[in-house]
Amino acid sequence: MTCITQSSEEKIKEAAKSVFLKKGYAGTTARDIAEAASMNIALTNYYFRSKEKLFFEIFRDLFSYYCKNTLKIFEKPISIREKLIELIEEDFQMMKKEPSLVLFLMTEIHRDPERLLPELSRFKELLHVTLSNQIEEEIINGRMRNISVEHLMPLIMGSLQFVFVGKNMNMKMYNASEEEFNAFAENHKNLIISMITEYLFISETVS
Amino acid sequence: MTCITQSSEEKIKEAAKSVFLKKGYAGTTARDIAEAASMNIALTNYYFRSKEKLFFEIFRDLFSYYCKNTLKIFEKPISIREKLIELIEEDFQMMKKEPSLVLFLMTEIHRDPERLLPELSRFKELLHVTLSNQIEEEIINGRMRNISVEHLMPLIMGSLQFVFVGKNMNMKMYNASEEEFNAFAENHKNLIISMITEYLFISETVS
DNA sequence: GCATATTTTAAACAAATGTTTAAAATGTTT
DNA sequence: AAACATTTTAAACATTTGTTTAAAATATGC
Numbered sequence: 001m002t003c004i005t006q007s008s009e010e011k012i013k014e015a016a017k018s019v020f021l022k023k024g025y026a027g028t029t030a031r032d033i034a035e036a037a038s039m040n041i042a043l044t045n046y047y048f049r050s051k052e053k054l055f056f057e058i059f060r061d062l063f064s065y066y067c068k069n070t071l072k073i074f075e076k077p078i079s080i081r082e083k084l085i086e087l088i089e090e091d092f093q094m095m096k097k098e099p100s101l102v103l104f105l106m107t108e109i110h111r112d113p114e115r116l117l118p119e120l121s122r123f124k125e126l127l128h129v130t131l132s133n134q135i136e137e138e139i140i141n142g143r144m145r146n147i148s149v150e151h152l153m154p155l156i157m158g159s160l161q162f163v164f165v166g167k168n169m170n171m172k173m174y175n176a177s178e179e180e181f182n183a184f185a186e187n188h189k190n191l192i193i194s195m196i197t198e199y200l201f202i203s204e205t206v207s
Numbered sequence: 208m209t210c211i212t213q214s215s216e217e218k219i220k221e222a223a224k225s226v227f228l229k230k231g232y233a234g235t236t237a238r239d240i241a242e243a244a245s246m247n248i249a250l251t252n253y254y255f256r257s258k259e260k261l262f263f264e265i266f267r268d269l270f271s272y273y274c275k276n277t278l279k280i281f282e283k284p285i286s287i288r289e290k291l292i293e294l295i296e297e298d299f300q301m302m303k304k305e306p307s308l309v310l311f312l313m314t315e316i317h318r319d320p321e322r323l324l325p326e327l328s329r330f331k332e333l334l335h336v337t338l339s340n341q342i343e344e345e346i347i348n349g350r351m352r353n354i355s356v357e358h359l360m361p362l363i364m365g366s367l368q369f370v371f372v373g374k375n376m377n378m379k380m381y382n383a384s385e386e387e388f389n390a391f392a393e394n395h396k397n398l399i400i401s402m403i404t405e406y407l408f409i410s411e412t413v414s
Numbered sequence: 415g416c417a418t419a420t421t422t423t424a425a426a427c428a429a430a431t432g433t434t435t436a437a438a439a440t441g442t443t444t
Numbered sequence: 445a446a447a448c449a450t451t452t453t454a455a456a457c458a459t460t461t462g463t464t465t466a467a468a469a470t471a472t473g474c
Contacts, residue, residue, distance in 0.1 A: 024231070024314070024318070029431065040454080043453090046451080103317055111229075111230065111231070150391070154369050155402075157369060158370065159366040159369075162361050162365025166361065167317075172327055236461065238460090248463090249422080
């Protein structure tokens with residue numbers, strides 16, 4: 001990334017990542033990747049054996065990247081309220097950097113959910129360990145509305161990520177520039193923080 | 208659909224719709240479509256001239272289908288609150304019937320937003336005519352929180368549709384059957400109605 | 415029932431696809 | 445510098461792709 005000289009293998013992987021993110025697996029050709037990396041076509045298979053192997057490697061990377069920050073936040077010794085706000089902020093920054101990521105992951109998982117079952121169940125478990133108990137405690141003590149993690153996560157992720165999933169559509173629809181869209185997305189993020197916290201947490205503590 | 212004898216043209220279109228919804232444009236081959244329709248490969252081009260033409264026709268149909276019900280609700284002479292609830296209910300039913308629709312539309316629009324610009328701007332205008340003024344009035348009269356249509360729509364659509372966009376992922380993750388997923392989605396829908404209305408509308412009228 | 419149009423078929427087409435090959439270029443070791 | 449391993453190249457490979465063709469099958473009008 002910041003290296004002055006990048007190995008051919010890395011160059012191909014970077015290029016492939018960017019093309020796969022934009023066009024998806026089926027929409028990407030080996031020649032697309034080679035061209036994006038300014039390399040010979042044969043090198044893709046020389047380093048990664050096949051288009052599919054290369055894709056899997058990139059998919060795993062992106063999926064880990066997507067989950068890592070979330071889990072790191074959930075493991076922190078802070079309140080649920082703080083966790084959720086940090087999660088939204090973190091997720092927002094990530095999508096600002098890589099707006100195609102969520103749609104890419106969703107599409108590829110949708111097309112063939114089998115091929116990453118192991119990754120998914122691991123994520124699910126960590127999610128429960130680091131969040132479920134804490135939420136239950138909060139609910140019992142009457143500080144939080146009764147809700148399960150299974151509903152909470154898609155609620156937050158959905159409202160936040162949807163704006164980026166439809167980024168190109170929104171930009172087209174409102175004739176918006178990159179900056180205008182980012183400003184819009186930032187407002188939307190703040191709206192979601194406000195709505196989620198106000199809805200979830202029983203008042204008395206109004207930040 | 209309910210016809211006993213379906214014309215070849217219709218059979219191909221039906222089959223193509225189902226395959227495109229599942230695999231997307233790039234992931235679908237002409238032979239996939241022919242096989243799904245149990246017809247000769249040449250017939251696709253005989254009736255629709257090309258794969259792309261067939262795709263456009265189906266895309267327009269699906270996009271109209273997606274917008275039509277929404278606009279119909281917005282044109283009704285009812286309150287904002289009622290409109291939003293009806294919208295969510297309607298949207299929920301639609302996605303129950305066609306769970307792949309939203310992800311399909313999002314993906315294809317994302318890959319090439321140019322090709323349906325006219326459709327989009329028309330939708331945007333109708334959205335504003337039938338909703339913006341009514342919302343502004345509601346806000347001025349202090350019955351509703353200050354929010355713009357541009358934020359309101361993705362807020363509602365996002366939280367609701369995200370569950371279906373990740374349907375296959377969720378089913379895999381929680382080892383859920385079709386019925387279990389639908390029950391989960393229904394709960395989620397009710398949660399969203401509760402959250403949205405409680406957040407948006409200034410109390411005194413607690414349904 | 416014959417002539418005409420329409421629909422369907424099997425086969426082929428050129429172009430694009432993922433992949434491999436074998437030689438050339440470059441790097442490394444001694 | 446010689447011998448070796450590694451990397452890169454141009455070219456070709458076999459499949460798959462979307463599309464077309466020309467003949468066969470079926471339907472339609474008179």
